Amino acid sequence: MTTTASNRDTDLPERATLGGDEQSMLEQITLALFILVPFIAIVAAVPVAWGGWLGWSDVIIAVTMYSIGLFGITVGYHRLFTHKSFKPNRPLKVALAIAGSMAIQGPVVRWVADHRKHHKFSDRDGDPHSPWKYGTSIGAVAKGMFHAHMMWLFDEEQTPQRKYAPDLMKDPDIVRVSRLFWLWTLISLLVPPVLGGLVTWSWQGAATAFFWGTLVRVGLLHHVTWSINSICHTIGERPFLSRDKSSNVWWLAIPSGGESWHNLHHADPTCARHGVLRGQLDSSARLIWVFEKLGWVKDVRWPVAERLDAKLKANQPA
Template structure:
């Protein structure tokens, strides 16, 4: 599986005719339709409103152990589906997986309700190609470096970019996924896996408590609140981790390490090393940097389900480490002025 989307067509190259391309990896094709925009708005706002309502509800009446367990289990299934599956495996090829694991990771990532697999991967590959420069789908530095511009950019990087009607060309950035029949099918079944993700906690809660009240409570905490929390943690990697954080490694962008997001992001917030070495299977490479996604990959490797894992080598890590003369200031010079729009 390729770690990058390959060469970008130039003006001299011709775009393949529609009948020469394999089927799209999403039902909506390359452009967001009005119906999809409305569905996206609902997927974002309804769980977010539930997350806001969860604070007074938890304070006033608490949350049951069953609801908390459902929230936690489904959160980390979806989170690792995104981090191990969508990100480290499908986007960057940090390891290879046997077919059952490949399909399982595609489904687990889809249950995070962050969009179809092919679209997610295409967007992220484009992000790495143009990271924090013109062409990046979600850089917080898009509008400039003043405080008002950064505030606007943080909003764009966190969630505003998802409402852009023009989408990353799937056949250009994720052709390998589209050609894979298993992955194309899972990606096009996004609505199905969203339904499973939202419905399963309610079914389990109702069966365990044998009551409609238990089902509704489980749906609120295990579905809505869980999805909203996972959404905003994931989106914080795009926004917060590209606006602040330590940079112990050399990268051509402003990616930083944000320690307080490490547990909830399953290790993704050790973002500086990831941008310095995108195909590395482990992001938290220094002592004390928790990276549960790397641990899960290790378990898959020991079970024989994953192989050819690209674990970090000390010599490679040392070669990419910043020296006192190559701190954040140097990285800023490389990207300064590239984000005015």
């Protein structure tokens, strides 16, 4: 007997996160605190550094933690779990899911569901975070960019996980990591001050490491990631054909790990490399290449010249 879609759905857990498909007031308040407090730290960063409250241990801890979260999001949450750009072994799969969770941008299943919905409706009705939501006037785009950057996170109605991420909900490893998001968040918050205290053997070292390695690091990574939703759908170059307004913004390429080569990504979403033209640095793709050389991943969907040529606007008939 043929298994129907409804029967397959009954095999899935009801949800893979602590919260459901509707966001509670407590979740919204917690989200606001995780956005506001790191943002205040970013604003205070210059005077704090000027006052001498920044050491080399703080820099090393902050950069290391930023890199773990960044590649957890770009290589793990995005290119692997959302778009299946490569196939990892089990330890790497779990490690990338945990690393992405430590960016504190939400549980992996919820993040993937949101992003898949974004691609399905990109810059059209139904897109969770299009900057063109309110229209094309200057005021409407400004309001839309603010919505796309972070206000969409407060939408009470969440993306249905069973509809947009059923494959992940069938994976016990990913469901377990997703449900333990609170634990990875706690570890992400506490590792910097613990390391800072141990390295300097002082409470001051723990405090400055918490400021730079936790608060500033989380805030910067949040806003760099959110800028892909807002800035990279508003301004920039669009050399490839896509059905939306996705664009390339070169000055975000390094802090975003290559994610800001966003136009090619929307033209060819499953491609493991986003920066495919000359001079387009893509550190996330380079990391996937290293994993491939180590034998930790296989079936990487690298760019195909014929596909790229077919999508380049310069190659389209006049």
